[in-house]
Amino acid sequence: MLSPNEFQEEYPANELESKLPDSPIGSLRDLQYLYGKLYTLATTGGGEYAPYLTPDAASDLVDTDDSLIVVRVNVSGDEPRLADDDTGPVQVRRYTKDMIQQIGHCKYPAARGIDHSVTHQAGKNSDPEKLARYAKERLIKWAVDDVVTEAADEHPNGWIIEQLAELGADETALETIEETIIRKLGGESATSLLTVQVKIDPDGEYQWPGDLDVFNEAMRQRKLSKLVTKNKADDSSGDATDLVTGLPARTVGTSEDPQNYFLGKQLEKFPGLDIENAWRSHPISEDAAITVMNAEAFVEACTYRTFGAKVYYLPYVFGRLTSETVYELYGLLYRAVESDGDTTPIEDAYERHSEREIDDRTFRFYISAVMPHQMSRYDVFGETLNGRLHYPKELAATHNQFVRNVSAFNTNTEWTAPLPTNEKWDLLSGSDDQLHAVATGWYFYQTFAERDDDEADADDPRITALVSVLSGEAIGVDVLLEEYVDRIIDDQTDEDDHEGFPAFLVASQFAQLCALADNGLDLLKSSGPSKEPITLEPSYATHTMPSLDEIPIADGGHPAAPKLESFINDTPALSPDHDRKAGSVTSQRRGAFLLGALVGDIGSYQEYSEDRSTTLVDQFPVKSITRSRIKKVTQETVAKTLTYTRKEKKQQGVYPGTKAEHIVERLRKTILDPDPDDWEIETDDLRFYYALGVTYGMNDHPDWSQMDSDADETADIEEEN
Incomplete structure (x- = not known):
């Protein structure tokens, strides 16, 4: 195969343009036809019979x-x-x-x-x-x-x-x-x-x-004879207008295809197929069909496997084809064929973009996922010609900026940030490999319910989510909540790998949810007004939280109170600003979050101060939370809180208010209006924000590392004096 430089020398601009299709790429067949043309020119040259040769076979x-x-x-x-x-x-x-x-x-x-x-x-x-x-x-x-x-x-x-x-x-x-x-x-x-x-x-x-x-x-x-007799057809051919060139020609109906589309057993593309008349449903001329078949080398180089499916990420020139843009495209395809690394076509294209070898405005990407089954059956889903390099790269960058910079995950005070980070968790570390995670689907593998890839099917939401973010399509928030909750429950109940409440998982899911909701990406969609606040971008400060001296705290106040207030107000899914009416779903979601926060706070107290092996977090796992049970869980949690308040007061003589008072007071107001028996919030919604609250509550304590750092700094100053 000619190198990009050799290709340009062999086919000067005028000669190359004479060999290119006249119209822009408007379909997968157009794209495959262009790939096949370029492959033939790069391997067997021009000529009437060149497209029929198979130089790579030997x-x-x-x-x-x-x-x-x-x-x-x-x-x-x-x-x-x-x-x-x-x-x-x-x-x-x-x-x-x-x-x-x-x-x-x-x-x-x-x-x-x-x-x-x-x-x-x-x-x-x-x-x-x-x-x-x-x-x-x-x-x-x-x-x-x-x-x-x-x-x-x-x-x-x-x-x-x-x-x-x-x-x-x-x-x-x-x-x-x-x-x-x-x-x-x-x-x-x-x-x-x-x-x-x-x-x-x-x-x-x-x-x-x-x-x-x-x-x-x-x-x-x-070779042509095989294009009309596949799948036991006698002669699936006839005179029609070629869908690629737009010219009248003898067309064939059972030609091979690099992506196994439009075959007799590919039911999504050929519903109710009459094999002898396949040429009427999908008329492609003999020569065009052969050229399309020659696209296989380039098509295969721009694919990868994940979740038991084959993902196609095929670059093409957007708009009119010129020699300059086709030279760029050929360079992309050539490097994809020659690449022997573990990177995806997305990462390779981004590297070329970073090196200014391609212009993102010039290219689009055809994206689809194909799920193979037995008996040569293939399911195609998520198909689009609107993929752009911008979508996966921006999601990766937005996620990292969110985890690294916003106040929900960062603090420079002597109190922890609302949610934890962890360098060993990719989604909580701001990893530089985030683009690889998005491109391969690892981004969703870490947060969605686990499945056996050997038994994956076309309804796998991980694949749907992957194809959506690659093509800039919004994901239903209902899908995310269901997957998140299933994974949380599985992790919390896994007896073989039980390490307590999966706080880092929940924090990862929430970071992902917020990144997808970014205004610049708009990758979340709601199923109705009650879910709409979840799809809105949070308004967390894009810097670390202010120091304690800068936080206005009333006499007898506590740094945890303004932190909770700020987090709720800046999270659209929880904010009172999105209460459409008294007792709205947003209010109910806030109640679930506050209950979780109290369970997490008191559960941590039981573990570290009371040395309890079983805490409220274990007593009220996520799968146990329903609308019918939430009032009882609230009553028992508040009662336990008051018990520890009285105990500490008795031991210390004085206790300024109720333990975790900043949570308890808000919870009392939220959980009773309306009565939880009359709540409308859906179970997955309720459980996820309860789990988020537990994660928040478990992380709601002094930042020992920050306090140690402050103490060391003070000691150094005193020593200097």
Whole structure:
């Protein structure tokens, strides 16, 4: 394959533009057709038969020993005979790169059968006897194939193929071929291409198949025949307008496809398919179909697997094709083919963008995910031509900025931030690999319910979410809440890996939720007014929280109170600003959060001050929280809070107010108006914000590291004085 520089030298601007489609890319077929054109130009060059060749099929044989076995046939006399010159009837040699067009190889990708061309590719490390059989089949099988003989009958030089078939009936000639091959290989196995050379004129040279039009046409007809008989069709073809070129042509209905689309068993693309009339539903001309098939190398290079599905992320030029933009596109595709790293096409494209080798405004990306099933069934979902490099990169950057910079996760006070961070958790560390996480789906794997990828299906919400963020489509907040809650419950009840409440998981989920809600991305959508506040971007300060000296605290106040007030007010899903009426769903969500915060706060107190192995957090797990139970849980939690308040007052003599008073007072007001028995909030919504509250409450304590740092600083100052 030509390098980008070689491609540009081989095809100057004017020449390249003459070979490109006239119209912009408007469909997957247009994109595949362009890929196929570029691949053909880069591998087999121009020419009528170039698209039919398969140069990559035997690329691993180039410059290897005994990689080409040639049966040499002289048809210049009255009867065909094997060559009797110094080279002999059979030549065993190296296959070289400059012979691609000469041997005219066209692979037939089937477990059994012969290749479309007279040149045939043997299996790996075939023994001499098998190679001899394949060599003889050039005469006794390919030359008498029905499609080949029909093509020969209609071609003025068809007699050359007829002469091969005639020689194939000569047992002495066949024995000579076999004996010569076995002798020249010396009993050693080999991986080889097998072909023929023919001498047409008495004074002429032996010619390769690719140099003779009759061999090329027979190869072409044999390959085309497979485009109309797939899936047991008799002849799925007819005259129609080619959907790629827009010109009248003979169209085919069962051609192969790099992405397995529009096949007989691909029900989403061909509902109620009549196989014989598939050409009417999806008319593509013979030559266009072949060109589309040649897109496979580039298509495969721009795909990756995740969640049991195959994700396609195919770049294309947006708008009119020019030589400059196509050179850029070819560079992207070439590097994707040559890449041997673990990065996705998205990351590779972004690297090119960072190095200013491509302009994001010039390119769009076709995105889809394909789920394979048994019996050659494929489900296609999430298909769009509107993908942009901007979407996954901006989500990765927004998530990192959120975790690193906003007050919900950061503090420089002697009290903790509302939610914890952890360098060992990718979604809480601001990891530089966040783009890789978004691109591969790891971003959602960490927060969604776990599944067995071997049993994944097209309804897998992880795949839906991945395709959505790649294409800039919004994800339903209901989907996120359901997945988040299922994962929380699974992690909290996993007896084999039980490490307490999954606070870092919940914090990761919330960070993700907020990043998706960013105004610049707009990747969340609600199912109704009650969920709309969740889809709004929070208004947390984009800097660390102020120091204690800067926080206005009333006499007898506590730094935890303004922190809670600020977090609730700056979180649209909880803020009173979004109470549409008294007792609205936002108010109910706030009540669930406050209850969780109190459970987390008192649960932490029980664990560290009371040395209790089972705390309120364990007593009231997320799966136990429902509208019917929330009042009882609240009553028991508040009662336990008052018990510890009285206990501390008795031990210390004085206690300024109720323990966790900043939570208790707000909870009392919220949980009773209206009565939880009359609440309307959905269970997943209720449980997630309860879990978020637990995480908040468990993290609501003095920041010991900050206090230690302040103490060290004070000691240093005193020492200096």
